[in-house]
Amino acid sequence: MMDHRFDTLAHEFRAHGHKLTQPRRAILHALLATAKPLSPAEIQQRGQDFCHDLGLVTVYRTLELMDALEMVRAVHLADGCHGYVLATPGHTHHVVCERCHAVIEVIGCELGDFLDTVATRTGYQITGHWLEISGVCADCQHEPPHEA
Amino acid sequence: MMDHRFDTLAHEFRAHGHKLTQPRRAILHALLATAKPLSPAEIQQRGQDFCHDLGLVTVYRTLELMDALEMVRAVHLADGCHGYVLATPGHTHHVVCERCHAVIEVIGCELGDFLDTVATRTGYQITGHWLEISGVCADCQHEPPHEA
DNA sequence: TAGCTAACTGAAAAGGTTTTTCATTACGAG
DNA sequence: CTCGTAATGAAAAACCTTTTCAGTTAGCTA
Ligand SMILES: [Mn+2]
Ligand SMILES: [Mn+2]
Ligand SMILES: [Zn+2]
Ligand SMILES: [Zn+2]
Numbered sequence: 176m177m178d179h180r181f182d183t184l185a186h187e188f189r190a191h192g193h194k195l196t197q198p199r200r201a202i203l204h205a206l207l208a209t210a211k212p213l214s215p216a217e218i219q220q221r222g223q224d225f226c227h228d229l230g231l232v233t234v235y236r237t238l239e240l241m242d243a244l245e246m247v248r249a250v251h252l253a254d255g256c257h258g259y260v261l262a263t264p265g266h267t268h269h270v271v272c273e274r275c276h277a278v279i280e281v282i283g284c285e286l287g288d289f290l291d292t293v294a295t296r297t298g299y300q301i302t303g304h305w306l307e308i309s310g311v312c313a314d315c316q317h318e319p320p321h322e323a
Numbered sequence: 324m325m326d327h328r329f330d331t332l333a334h335e336f337r338a339h340g341h342k343l344t345q346p347r348r349a350i351l352h353a354l355l356a357t358a359k360p361l362s363p364a365e366i367q368q369r370g371q372d373f374c375h376d377l378g379l380v381t382v383y384r385t386l387e388l389m390d391a392l393e394m395v396r397a398v399h400l401a402d403g404c405h406g407y408v409l410a411t412p413g414h415t416h417h418v419v420c421e422r423c424h425a426v427i428e429v430i431g432c433e434l435g436d437f438l439d440t441v442a443t444r445t446g447y448q449i450t451g452h453w454l455e456i457s458g459v460c461a462d463c464q465h466e467p468p469h470e471a
Numbered sequence: 472t473a474g475c476t477a478a479c480t481g482a483a484a485a486g487g488t489t490t491t492t493c494a495t496t497a498c499g500a501g
Numbered sequence: 502c503t504c505g506t507a508a509t510g511a512a513a514a515a516c517c518t519t520t521t522c523a524g525t526t527a528g529c530t531a
Contacts, residue, residue: 194499198510293418299427300459308447310445311450
């Protein structure tokens with residue numbers, strides 16, 4: 176299976192002087208196989224299909240590293256905020272489906288004018304922001320209402 | 324001390340059929356005395372100045388109630404996301420100072436156009452968003468760099 | 472004001488999650 | 502292939518949050 180996205184991400188580890196281990200491959204596979212935020216525990220469970228004895232501690236350590244390398248981004252969820260989705264390096268946002276949790280990354284960010292207003296009104300020098308958007312994905316819009 | 328903001332908030336409990344207890348008063352005092360997000364543990368500590376044996380469990384329960392009454396809002400912080408600030412009912416955002424954590428609530432929200440763009444690009448029907456802004460407050464802008 | 476009762480409380484325990492420690496393993500340079 | 506180091510899993514510790522339960526308190530009624 177020569178998955179191009181997998182290879183690209185896998186190389187990020189090496190490119191920054193880190194080892195490309197089986198547990199790390201398993202975590203990549205788990206993250207690539209889904210389009211919704213996964214908790215560390217979920218990543219461990221799914222990752223064990225690829226690395227039988229993948230440990231939860233390793234998942235935490237790998238996510239911390241991937242976060243530093245901007246391969247992954249923490250997503251704040253309504254309950255707790257400790258899900259993770261794959262991310263493009265740099266400033267992006269995510270839209271999460273409130274029914275099935277499917278997530279899509281949004282690359283542009285036109286908040287400039289609004290943030291200028293905020294700066295003027297508050298006297299704060301704005302240095303960053305965290306925006307998460309919730310909605311209903313195309314699939315779920317065509318589903319009958321609340322199932323399960 | 325007839326603090327008007329305190330009285331207004333205190334009445335919210337009664338207005339919704341809840342009791343106005345000493346622990347709840349203490350939590351209000353703690354939240355009113357500061358302008359930065361406080362964790363449940365911090366609220367307990369500060370609240371104990373007003374109610375000596377304020378329990379942490381009560382803080383959790385009261386925050387849950389206040390959140391339902393829109394008296395308070397959970398703020399997602401870079402590390403963990405379980406601080407709380409007082410909030411105006413309805414849709415608002417907060418700007419948090421990255422140095423001293425001072426927070427100001429921002430009432431307007433001009434994300435409409437951007438969210439329309441997102442809807443078009445993703446096919447999602449947008450139902451809500453969570454925006455947190457970080458910056459440097461006016462006071463900290465006049466401070467010499469990293470102290471502490 | 473005194474009495475009553477449901478709402479509320481704190482302590483303890485249970486349940487989760489995240490971090491630390493440490494002996495062992497495996498990546499990958501040489 | 503060999504070796505040194507980064508990385509790993511298990512166990513334990515440290516935290517954080519929720520549940521349970523017996524006792525207390527707020528606020529209504531008389
Ligand atoms: Mn943005
Ligand atoms: Mn969060
Ligand atoms: Zn969906
Ligand atoms: Zn500040």
